Structure formats: C-alpha cells, structure tokens
Amino acid sequence: MKTILIVDDEPRTREGVRKVLESWSAGRCRITTASSAVEALEWLDENEANLVITDIRMPEINGLELVEKLRERQHPPVVIVISGHPQFDYAHKALQFGVIEYLLKPLDKAKLVEAVELAFRKEVEMNRIERMERLVDTKLLETTEQENQYSAPVKEAIQYLDEHLHEPITMKDIADHLHMNASYFSVLFKEQCGLTFSDYLTRRRVQRAKELLTNTRLSINEIAEKAGYQTAKYFVKVFRSHEGVSPGQYRKNVTHAEETIQ
Template identity: 65%
Template sequence: MKTILVVDDEPRTREGIRKTLEIWSSGHHEIITSSSAVEALDWLSSYKAQLIITDIRMPEISGLELIEQLGDSPHHPSVIVISGHAEFDYAQRALRYGVVEYLLKPIDKKKLIAAVELALKRNNDFDQIEQMKRLVDAKLIETAQEDRLYSEPIKEAIQYLDQHLHEPVSLRDLSLVLHMNSSYLSVLFKEQTGLTFSNYLTRKRIQRAKELLAGTRLSIAEISEQVGYQTSKYFVKVFKSSENTSPAKYRRQVIDNIGEKIQ
C-alpha cells in the first residue's frame, strides 16, 4: 500500500483532496494529511510517503522549502504542487526540484487524479531502477559487454568460472584447466577484463548470491554453498564487505522495496 501525504494549511482544501483521493483509491492507498510543512517534516522523520501533494504558500515553512528539505532524502517521494495563483517563479523552482505537476486552485478533480496516477507511476519506475541497481553489478555488465574483444583463453576462463561458481576454484585450478601458466593467465585476465581473477570471481559469486536472496527461499547457508563458499560465516563476511549489509538484511530490503514476497 502506497502512502500519499497531503500538506495544506487550508482545512477545506486539505479535506477536499483527502476525500477525492480516498474515493479514487478505494482503500488501495493510505491518505495522510498535515496542516503545515513543519508537521509534515515531523511525520516524514518517522514514516515514508511515495507521493506528497503540497500547497506552495504556507506559514513557517513554504511548500518549496519542504521540497528542498526532502532533496537529501534517500527515498525521495514524487511531488505535486498546488497553488492559489499562477506564479511563474514558483512554478519554475518547483519544476527544478522534479515536481510532477503544478495544479491551480480551485483544483479540478480529474486533473488531480491524473496527476496522482502519473506521479505514482514515476515513483514506481524510479523504484524499479533503484532496485535494478541493487541487484546488478555494473562492472560485471561492462565486462560482459566487452567479451567479444577478449582472447579465446579469457573467454574460456570466464565461461568456466561462470559454470563452476559453486566450486572452490583457484587461479592455479583454472590455469591447469586451460593449460596455461598461472602468472601469465593472471596478467592476461586483468589486462583484458579490467578485474583481477579473485575480484571477478568474488563479484560473480556475490551477484549470484543477490539473485538467490531476491528470488528464492533458500537459506543463507544453502546460498553460501551454491556460490562456492565453504562456510556461511565467511560468505556473510564477504557479502558485508561488498554490499555494506548482511545477506539477511539485503533480502529484507529487496523484498520491501519491490513490495513482493519471495516466490
């Protein structure tokens, strides 16, 4: 359930928006109201909203100042601004902060609902992009995109590693499989992929672990085994070093962000 926060110091406008959105959402969204930006910021310090609908002119803190203060938030909500006047300067500033829509009072209900639907869609799109960033290792993607330029031994090395992530593979093991000198293989691997053998293998294992954490019910110990770590304790240590969080917390965060249960 997504949360929409309505911020307006005029009770009639605030309640009108709330009632319109409650009828539109049919219980699928939580509609919260605040009578000031100060009250809204206090609420936002403990809770999260996916969309904020705020008046421009309010006492103490204006709607624009509210948006500015939200700029540093890691979960920046979509914003719709409402105003009693067609103030060009305000509109310009609002658009610079990524405001989805600028609505004039008295508010047309159809325009309000259309703006809300657009804002929530943009919020979903942003969440999906952020989610992909959490799931995918950009350096591995870059490495994969350049594989056509690799020599045959490095292509074979990458293919072998991808197929044997669940096994304890060392550079010496790989050099024996490819019938190459291990020192030469190490230099060639780094030269062509931009990653050392150990760094590539670790990134690949963590990437696979993230996929399993997000998409399966496997336990941490089972995932540890599937990505080639002999003990779950060492796997957790490596994962924390790479992602700045534990595998269990990562799984919870991913599931919370996409709003779905693990299949």
C-alpha cells in the same frame, strides 16, 4: 495500501484535496494531512508515504525546500506540487527536483486525480529501477556488455568460472585450465576486464548470492555454499562488506520492494 500525504497550510485546500482523493481511492489509499512542512517531516520520520502533495508557499519551510529534504531520504516518495502562483522559476526548480506534476490553484479535480494516477505509475517505475540496481552489479554488467571484445582465453576463463563458481576455485586453477602462466593471465584479465581476477570473482559470487536470495527460499548456509564460500560466516562478512547489509537484510529489502511494486 498506498499512502498519500497532503501538505498545505491552508485548511480549505488541504481538506478539499483530501476529500477528492478519498472519493477517488474508495478506500484503496491511506490519506493523511499535515499543515506545514515541519509537521510533514516529523510524520515522515515515523511513517512512509508513497506520494506527497505539497503546496509551495508555506511558513518556516516552503514546498520546494521540503522536496529537497525528501530527496535526501533513502526511499523518497514521488511528489506533486500545487501553487497559487504560475511562476516559471518555481515550476522549473520543481521539475529539476524530480517533481511529477506542478498544479495551479484553484485545483481542477480531474487534473488532480490524473496527476495522482501518473505519480503512482512513476512510483512503480522507480521501484523497479531501484530493485534492478539492488540486484545487478553495474561493474559486472559493463564486463558482460564488452565481452565480445575480449580475447579467446579471457572469454573461456569467464565461462569456466561461471560453470565452477560453486567450487573453491582460484586464479591458478583457471590459468592451469587455460595452460597459461598465472601472472600473465592476471595481467591479461585485468587489462581486458578492467577488474582484477580477485575482484571479479568476489563480485560474481556476491551476484550469484543476490540472485539466490531474491529468487529462492534457500537458507543463508545453502546460498553461501552455492556461491562458492566454504563457511556461511565468511560469506556474510564478504556480502556485508560489498553490499552494506547482511544477506538476510538484503533479502528483506528486495522482498519489500517487490511487494511495493505489486
């Protein structure tokens, strides 16, 4: 169930927006309210909102300051700003902060509903992007995009590595496969890929693990083995160092993101 948080110090506006959206959502959304940005931030410390609808002019912390604070959070909600003042500088700053819509009071009910529907579509898009960023190593993506510019030995090395990733493969193994001097191959690989062979190998193994964590129900031990790690303990250490979370937590995060999209 989507959650909408309405933030406005004017009770009439706050309740009016709530009633319109409760009628529109017909129970599909959880709708809650806050009478100030301070109250909203306190609520958000304990709860999550998919969408925040906030007035601009409020005591203590105004709407734009609230939006700025929301952007600092790990999973910021999408935001609609409402205002009784058609001031360009407010609207311009709101758009700079990534606000989805800037609505003027008195609020048109149809435009409010339209803005909320747009905001939820935007949230889906943002969640998809976030999920892709979690899944894809941008450095590896860059090497893939430039692969057609690599020399034949480097292309063959990458292909051989992908095919034998589950094995305890080393740079010397690949250099021997290519009938090349290991030191020369190391320099050639770094020069063309922009990554050392060791860094590339680690990133590929972590990438393989992320794909398996996302798309299968294999255990951490099984995934460690398929990603080329001899022990699950070492795999967890490398994964945490690279991704900032354990493999198990990564799986939970990605699963949560997918449920949010649906």
